[in-house]
Amino acid sequence: MLDRNKVQEISKDLQSKGIDALLLGPGDDLEYLGGLKTGECERFKGLFILSNGKYFYVTPYLYLEEFEAAFGKDTPAYIWEDKDWFYPTLARAMDDFDLNGKQIAVNYGIRAVDAIEIADRHRVKLVNGWHFLDKMRIIKSSSEVEKLERATQISDAAFKELLGFIRPGMTEGEIKKQLIDLFEKHGADGPAFDIIVARKENASRPHYNGSKGVIGERDLVLVDFGCRYESYCSDTTRTVFVGEPTDEEKKLYEIVLQAQEAGEAAVRPGVPAEEVDRAARKVIEDAGYGKYFNTRLGHGIGVAVHEAPYIMEGNKMPLEPGMAFSIEPGIYIPGKIGIRIENIVVVTKDGCKPLSKLPKEITVI
Numbered sequence: 001m002l003d004r005n006k007v008q009e010i011s012k013d014l015q016s017k018g019i020d021a022l023l024l025g026p027g028d029d030l031e032y033l034g035g036l037k038t039g040e041c042e043r044f045k046g047l048f049i050l051s052n053g054k055y056f057y058v059t060p061y062l063y064l065e066e067f068e069a070a071f072g073k074d075t076p077a078y079i080w081e082d083k084d085w086f087y088p089t090l091a092r093a094m095d096d097f098d099l100n101g102k103q104i105a106v107n108y109g110i111r112a113v114d115a116i117e118i119a120d121r122h123r124v125k126l127v128n129g130w131h132f133l134d135k136m137r138i139i140k141s142s143s144e145v146e147k148l149e150r151a152t153q154i155s156d157a158a159f160k161e162l163l164g165f166i167r168p169g170m171t172e173g174e175i176k177k178q179l180i181d182l183f184e185k186h187g188a189d190g191p192a193f194d195i196i197v198a199r200k201e202n203a204s205r206p207h208y209n210g211s212k213g214v215i216g217e218r219d220l221v222l223v224d225f226g227c228r229y230e231s232y233c234s235d236t237t238r239t240v241f242v243g244e245p246t247d248e249e250k251k252l253y254e255i256v257l258q259a260q261e262a263g264e265a266a267v268r269p270g271v272p273a274e275e276v277d278r279a280a281r282k283v284i285e286d287a288g289y290g291k292y293f294n295t296r297l298g299h300g301i302g303v304a305v306h307e308a309p310y311i312m313e314g315n316k317m318p319l320e321p322g323m324a325f326s327i328e329p330g331i332y333i334p335g336k337i338g339i340r341i342e343n344i345v346v347v348t349k350d351g352c353k354p355l356s357k358l359p360k361e362i363t364v365i
Contacts (some may be wrong), residue, residue, distance in 0.1 A: 001033040002071045011355050012050035020102035022049045025109025028304035034070035044086040046112050047196035105129030134308040139322040147232035152355040155227045155234040158182035172197040173211030188227035193305045196224035203338030218243035233305045236356045237342035240363040259283035259329035260341045273315040280329045291330050298326035323347045
């Protein structure tokens with residue numbers, strides 16, 4: 001159900017910024033505030049939060065039950081039918097709440113084509129509301145950390161079982177499908193993102209999305225995986241070897257492992273996020289592979305698998321207890337090999353707590 005205390009906090013923030021309302025479309029902001037999960041659709045729907053503390057939602061009949069479950073039957077609702085489209089219903093809401101000609105922040109859940117129509121029809125000034133809830137979401141409560149931990153426990157258990165399934169001759173897609181099935185077996189609500197299974201040279205692409213690579217007799221398999229549990233995500237990467245790795249592969253793996261551990265060791269309250277990136281990156285640069293680590297070190301996690309804080313050069317935000325994010329250095333040599341090791345950590349009062357209990361040392365299957 002909608003957290004009304006958080007709504008009032010948003011209203012006060014709107015007042016302080018001189019913004020009349022915030023329009024939130026489907027996505028992790030609404031999942032965070034009220035547990036709303038609707039998926040993608042071309043039909044306009046969203047929650048309006050006003051600077052005066054009031055709020056209402058607009059939805060097609062198709063999603064009325066989901067909106068009522070998330071926001072309560074006492075929340076003002078403006079419901080439209082496909083035959084009319086949403087324009088007349090939204091116009092009534094804008095009149096009722098005196099929003100015509102006002103300034104409205106819009107998050108990424110609202111399609112650009114709909115935002116343009118709203119601006120033109122109601123003479124409103126739209127401003128970027130993408131990061132409006134970041135400050136609220138960036139520090140996890142104890143109950144949120146518990147859900148992150150449970151999601152990680154589930155994905156850990158699934159991955160351990162997966163290791164007994166991987167063998168030469170299998171495709172990346174077969175391994176991915178098995179892992180998703182194992183998530184369900186161990187109690188997940190589903191995958192948190194499109195799982196990555198990449199062998200050898202395919203792993204040189206950090207966000208590889210193929211599935212046809214065939215595992216060889218002596219091979220490397222990078223698995224980037226995560227599941228959802230009660231809306232919260234896990235995210236872990238392990239790189240394992242089928243057959244004994246070569247000396248070069250062992251060397252690269254150990255460099256990445258040292259970088260990952262250096263990143264975790266640098267985490268503590270008050271340290272700027274960019275310093276954690278630098279600590280891990282220095283290990284890889286000193287080893288001569290700096291140009292092959294071409295991504296940020298990490299990203300925050302919660303109801304979204306990627307959210308604030310971002311652990312990268314240029315982010316001077318001091319870390320605080322309750323922040324949760326990934327430490328995931330890698331070496332990606334195009335067309336040859338990719339190795340990544342990733343843990344989610346939660347900042348504590350004197351360091352950090354890694355959530356995954358999976359071993360990080362070289363694993364041969």
